Amino acid sequence: MLYKKLSITLMVVVCLLFPSQVFAAEVILGGQSIGIELDYDGVMISGTYEISIDNKKYNPANDGYLSGDLIVAVNGEHVDSISLLMDRVEKEIEDKQTITLTIKRHQKEVKKELKFQENNGQFTTGLYVQDGLTGIGTMTYYNPQTRHFGALGHLMCDVSLSSDVIIKEGSIYNSYVKKVHPSQNGTPGEKVADIGSIQIGTIFDNNNYGIYGDYQDLPSDKKVISTASIDEVEKGEAYFLTVLDGHTLMKCPIKITKLKKQNEPSIKGITFEITDKKILSLTNGIIQGMSGSPIIQNGKLVGCVTHVDVNNVHQGYGLYIDWMLENDK
Incomplete structure (x- = not known):
């Protein structure tokens, strides 16, 4: 059988065109925790494992299969989900056909034969996959x-895979934060949350500056707020909104310590430190899952x-709202 290995992309990235015109906008303030699902146009190979074929050990990794390969067809028939992939493979096995997978790798298509181990009507391929x-x-x-x-404010991708495939489409859902694992220098913490079943939006773009849709x-407690231009942002006191328990929005006071006066979209324009002792007692700094948390200063977004900053988890970076509005076009 094929094994599904679900990859959870963590939502704070560890430190690693002049816009035609950006106008201030009146928007509804966020801060809510969301579950994000992005769908491949195919089935991604996320790893391999050893099987036995004719009493000989076999691992697809030794046969040229790579983590990050995107399976798009089985014997010429398109597949875009694990269930469809399994159905196609089972049919070809029943028909005793040689199975040829069409794989996308670095923007090129590669054809590879799929070998498998069969036992009591069950087949095993040696591939971990995710859709x-x-x-x-x-x-x-x-x-x-x-x-x-x-x-989000940055690209969502699976950093554990070697693929250069960027998924552009998907859905967002309500999310309930169950607990928090605090950060430590060298090891960022994370929110632990359940993704709800109610879809609240459809994603049409996933790029370096966030997800849009x-x-x-x-939200029932919607609050209208004006956005600030880059020139309006100042060093000093500000805060961001995020969820650390359930659905409750929390105000996280910060101090903006450095500003880059960017004239084109770029990441890490805002450098800040969390200053609130209560928040630090819960998170000990920036944690994964905070990405996208809106930063408010002088009544504006x-x-x-x-x-x-993985070496100083009390310190974080932000994206100017101008660049999110520009990418939202």
Whole structure:
């Protein structure tokens, strides 16, 4: 049988065109925890394991299969889910056909024979596969003028895979935060959350500056806020909103310590430190799952949390809201 290995992409990235015109906007403030699901147009190989064929050990990794390969067809028939892949493979085995997989690798297609171990009507391929990415992040804003949302503030990808495939489409759901694992220098913590079954939006883009899409419903406690231009952002006191327990929004006071005056979209324009002792007692700094948390200063939305400084987890980085609005176009 094929084994599904679900990869959870963690939502704070560890430190690693001049816009035509950006206008201030009136948006609905976010801060809510969201579950994110992105769907591959195919089935991604996430790893391999050893099987036995004709009493000989066999591992697909030694046969040229790579983590990050995207399976798009079985004997010429398109597949885009694990269930469809299994159905196609089972049919070809029953028909005693040689199974040829069409694989996308670095923007090229490769044909490879699929070998398998069969035992009592069950087949094993030696491949771990997944048909999408699932993770937890934070909503930044809803735009009632366009009915679009912006969240996360950085690209969502599976850093454990070698693939250069970027998934552009998917869905967002309500999310319930159950507990928090605090950060330690060298090891960022994380939110542990359940993804709900109610879809609240459809993703149409996933890029270096976040995920964007159409929302279905606004939060019940919606608050309208103006966005600030880059020139309006100042060093000094600010705060961001995020969820650390259940669905409850928490205010996290910060001090903005450094600003990059960028004239084109770029990450880490805002450097800040968490200053609130209560928040630090819960998280000990920036944790995975905070990405997208809206940063507010002087009553305006100025950006969102995107990165953690792995060597000093009290310190984080943010993306200017101008760049999110520009990418939302």
